[in-house]
Amino acid sequence: MKNMKKKIVGILCLAMTVPMLATGCGKDDKVASKEDGIKIYIGTSIFDETLDPIKGGFSYGYPFINNALLKVNSDSKYVGDLAKDWKVSDDSLTYTFDLNKDVKFSDGSEFNAEDVVFTYETVKKNQADNENVDLTYLDSVKAIDDDTVEFKLSKPYSPFLDTTALLQIVPSDAYDSKTFDTQPIGTGAYKVAQYDSNQQIILNENENYFGKKPEIDKVTIVNMEPDSAFAAAKAGDLDLVMVGTNYADEKISNMHLEKLETMDVRNISLPVRKVSEEKNSEGKMVKVGNNVTSDIAVRKALSIGIDRKKIIENSSDGIGVPSVNFTDNLVWASTDTYEDNKVEEAKKLLDDAGWKVSKETGIREKDGQKCTFDLYASAGDTDRYNLCVAVAENAKDLGIDIKVKTATWDEIVTLQNTEAVIWGWGQYSPTVLSSLFKSDLFLTGGYDNSAGYSNPEVDSKIQEAISSNNQEEAIESWKEVQKLAEKDYTNLFIVNIEHCYFVNDNLDISLDTQIPHPHGHGTPVICNIADWKMK
Incomplete structure (x- = not known):
């Protein structure tokens, strides 16, 4: 004793x-x-x-x-x-x-x-x-x-x-x-x-x-x-x-x-499902999805078409590092690819997907649906709000209209499955990737998988990483999780802040x-x- x-x-x-x-x-x-x-x-x-x-x-x-x-x-x-x-x-x-x-x-x-x-x-x-x-x-x-x-x-x-x-x-x-x-x-x-x-x-x-x-x-x-x-x-x-x-x-x-x-990144979640109603973990029917961000062409066009350096310059006087994923000071992060400021390629992607620029408004439309959506920042967080405004201004070049709004976190919880939200993530544990991408965490409460992403191959890789018998194999599996998920552009990563x-x-x-x-x-x-x- x-x-x-x-x-x-x-x-x-x-x-x-x-x-x-x-x-x-x-x-x-x-x-x-x-x-x-x-x-x-x-x-x-x-x-x-x-x-x-x-x-x-x-x-x-x-x-x-x-x-x-x-x-x-x-x-x-x-x-x-x-x-x-x-x-x-x-x-x-x-x-x-x-x-x-x-x-x-x-x-x-x-x-x-x-x-x-x-x-x-x-x-x-x-x-x-x-x-x-x-x-x-x-x-x-x-x-x-x-x-x-x-x-x-x-x-x-x-x-x-x-x-x-x-x-x-x-x-x-x-x-x-x-x-x-x-x-x-x-x-x-x-x-x-x-x-x-x-x-x-x-x-x-x-x-x-x-x-x-x-x-x-x-x-x-x-x-x-x-x-x-x-x-x-x-x-x-x-x-x-x-x-x-x-x-x-x-x-x-x-x-x-x-x-x-x-290792503190700012990313925007983009709901990947069309508007519908689904049952949450409490058995209640709730509205989910967004008819604009559910189109992968819109999500990919934003990811490859925006100019992150310009956004960072306009929102925070250049303080921060452009990011398309989690930062390279994490051993499990996948930072191999970087596509940015490919404006013409992004525009063609939207054109081919049927999103045409309106001569009257300059905003793209498809089947009567304007290419516009709301983006929420937490009330009182000036840095995040400024970042959202800079993203919205940059997206205008692509014909995408983003309306920046603020809300309390209690309000954001009720909006996160239907609207875009700017988040802050950064930790040493790769379990943050489960929070972002694991399908069975959707509608279970909290902030997990707010985009409503579901990919069996990603789920399998997450489980493989978690159950790995050694750290080296686990790290490789976590990197594969990101490589698979980034093809679906569920989150628009913007900046690794300082x-x-x-x-x-x-x-x-x-x-x-x-x-x-x-x-x-x-x-x-x-x-x-x-x-x-x-x-």
Whole structure:
């Protein structure tokens, strides 16, 4: 039996009227003091979601409060974190991890295999609370000894290795479902010293951290509106601020802009079925399909005919990389083909398919149907809206009329099976391809397969990839999934975005150890926060 965990005695709560004043940084004092640390704005999503790994907190892999068994390095490869080594059986049903010794949680208690077993068993028991980590194929997990954990799968599931880099470990004896939403106990470089709801999170150095001691002792993460955050940075009150591309040309005294590599793509789903009614997973008849985007000629013409570089230039001042699929910093992505700006070929494709340009409107028509459809962006997301507007403007050259609209995500859920929607995707696990293309996920709720795509050959390749006995074969199968699906042009991939941050000239965010950012609304920059230092 392991040592009993220490209980949290209490949390220092200081009443603060204006959270911006926490660090005392002034316009003429840009170097944060050791006592004040640094203050950063990384978007609002960290406040919108739980910090509890059991419920999906930081499951894209930001090991600064809690650590997972594995982590992703700057080359997008898996390396050990809480585990120093691992092996997979020949039948891919048994995963064995050798754990690092002498690791402690921030409360001073020892980390060992029991914590890993508890974390995985708790998530499996409460799978509905953690949609980011799928333990469906996990049959059992047990501690061979204090330093060894063995997982048994019910059937081969190649993405399980991805899971072990996503699910961070909590202490078995000190875990509390309510407390960990804001005050998790972990093994990372930092611990939560103070959490002021919707205002700020103050992180202090974890004296028990098993890795290299962070040089910055205190980090304050603030919550505010993007415009207010930018103003605070200009006033000298922030050391790092996430900004949209619409701010990238601005200048801030004593700060510089960093455009960081991501695997975060923007794509437009194009419903592939004609308008009809189908039964959803709840047995209700719902409207699906779109009589314009259901024509593959329209979908292909958009994919090969638009000018992605021009679209990126017009929507985000050229910040981002043109994309026709997922990005090449993912080992499983298929990036072999690139067709773009073939305007005449796209026009001929539409002509041959019967879509003729109206002399009165300049919009194509076919059998009385205008080549026009609605494209939805999430309300309040300026970057996505601007991107949609640029796509619509570019599509006019092809005689395609796209009407850009905005809606809340709750509204988009009701529209996604009949209208085009711009999405953001980006993660290390290739299971995102199942979400996009697997036929039996259509009309099952959530955002899966919103285009209504169905291709038995693609479904078979997805299953082949998931059940593969080794990672190399799985990767090849995932690439085949994309090569098959891209022939049907179900999604119009536009750009692999770059995440933009203004950074204090005296702050080094260690670009060498930054990972290619997954989709995380600004948060991924803190993936390597333990390596940050003041110059």
